[in-house]
Amino acid sequence: MSHDLFEAAKAAMSKAYAPYSKFPVGAALRTEDGRVFAGANVEIASYPEGWCAETTALGHYIMGGGGKIVEIAVLAERMAKCSPCGGCRQRLAEFCRPETKLYLCDNAGVAETVTMGEMLPYGFRGDILK
Numbered sequence: 001m002s003h004d005l006f007e008a009a010k011a012a013m014s015k016a017y018a019p020y021s022k023f024p025v026g027a028a029l030r031t032e033d034g035r036v037f038a039g040a041n042v043e044i045a046s047y048p049e050g051w052c053a054e055t056t057a058l059g060h061y062i063m064g065g066g067g068k069i070v071e072i073a074v075l076a077e078r079m080a081k082c083s084p085c086g087g088c089r090q091r092l093a094e095f096c097r098p099e100t101k102l103y104l105c106d107n108a109g110v111a112e113t114v115t116m117g118e119m120l121p122y123g124f125r126g127d128i129l130k
């Protein structure tokens with residue numbers, strides 16, 4: 001992973017709106033053509049109605065024209081190796097391949113590299129619906 005993906009996730013994390021949990025998270029996605037889309041988590045008083053950093057990044061990615069996602073970085077201020085929640089794993093899988101690299105980061109950089117296939121081995125794939 002080039003350092004700019006980590007920096008994009010870190011910059012996004014600094015913009016998180018997490019007044020209740022005090023658990024800011026940032027995520028960044030890189031497409032095959034090199035574009036980077038980042039996002040932060042957003043909480044609201046009605047907890048289930050907030051959304052995760054990965055969801056925000058995916059929204060920017062869709063609005064930016066999409067493409068093949070080849071790398072993902074996730075960073076949480078208070079937790080090393082923060083992985084996407086189950087819902088975000090499924091959301092990411094919609095736009096990734098099993099071999100897509102997922103970088104679990106700490107404040108210094110990449111702490112562990114896994115693939116989306118390892119994170120969601122039995123994920124529901126949209127291609128079976130066609």
